[in-house]
Amino acid sequence: MPTTKRKTHPALTPQRIRELSGLAKKIDREESAEIKAMAREVFLRHETIRDLITALKAVRTEKKLSLDEVGEKSSIGKANLCRLENLAAPNPTLDTLLRYADALGVTLCVSISPR
Numbered sequence: 001m002p003t004t005k006r007k008t009h010p011a012l013t014p015q016r017i018r019e020l021s022g023l024a025k026k027i028d029r030e031e032s033a034e035i036k037a038m039a040r041e042v043f044l045r046h047e048t049i050r051d052l053i054t055a056l057k058a059v060r061t062e063k064k065l066s067l068d069e070v071g072e073k074s075s076i077g078k079a080n081l082c083r084l085e086n087l088a089a090p091n092p093t094l095d096t097l098l099r100y101a102d103a104l105g106v107t108l109c110v111s112i113s114p115r
Contacts, residue, residue: 046089052097052108057085059104073103 012020060070067085071078076099084090084100092100094110101108 049090049092050088053084053090053092056097056100056104056106059106063104065104070100070103074099076100076103 060067067078067081070076071081074081076084076096080096081100084092084096098108
């Protein structure tokens with residue numbers, strides 16, 4: 001059986017360790033800013049959806065409609081409506097929100113504006 005020669009890497013010198021450490025810190029800073037920016041965008045999207053669902057739930061409560069009644073009118077299951085209203089970070093489709101609003105007798109308006 002032939003022997004395989006292993007590649008060896010030169011030992012890291014203190015100077016090379018400092019260089020690599022500095023490079024790693026630079027990458028961390030740059031990526032950290034990007035990751036934080038992306039996280040802010042995701043948080044704002046979830047916050048907007050959460051505010052919308054809270055408003056729809058308030059209408060449902062004000063009209064004294066049960067989840068069963070809204071479910072029948074919207075063809076959305078009671079369990080799904082319950083999750084929609086109570087999950088910390090729901091991710092409903094636009095169709096789901098439109099059906100929910102329609103079942104409540106309200107109009108969901110979506111607009112586009114520049115940032």
